[in-house]
Amino acid sequence: MDETIVNLTGRIVNISSTTVPMGRVNYLHYVTSKAAVLGIIRSVAREVGEDGVTVNAITSTLIETGLDTQVVTEATFKYILERQSIKRTGQPEDLARVPLFLVSIDCGSVKGQTIVVDGGGIHL
Numbered sequence: 001m002d003e004t005i006v007n008l009t010g011r012i013v014n015i016s017s018t019t020v021p022m023g024r025v026n027y028l029h030y031v032t033s034k035a036a037v038l039g040i041i042r043s044v045a046r047e048v049g050e051d052g053v054t055v056n057a058i059t060s061t062l063i064e065t066g067l068d069t070q071v072v073t074e075a076t077f078k079y080i081l082e083r084q085s086i087k088r089t090g091q092p093e094d095l096a097r098v099p100l101f102l103v104s105i106d107c108g109s110v111k112g113q114t115i116v117v118d119g120g121g122i123h124l
Helices: 028-051 074-083 092-102
Strands: 010-015 053-060 114-117
Touching (some): 010 028, 028 053, 092 114
Parallel strands (some): 053 114
């Protein structure tokens, strides 16, 4: 029987929002919950890091899902697009590859980090 040591690892990816650095009127509950995610990932990453588990987060700008047009005003869309380097709303595929990277074997040393997918520049 092979006596190879098995290195058990895990990957945790949380979703936050670019509303954390921007703030948003009448969305205190949402912004606060998304800010908490960022604090949680930093702490949990330290707690489980020695066990080979990575804990990271993704924040994103508006992603076209259909729901976005129901909850975001035209003025908010304009405000966000004016601050981005890429002058279009995010597409699902813009975001989809990021968690795949974060759970990959190539990402074993990335712990407690936030990857921003925002079209460039919203965090000014």
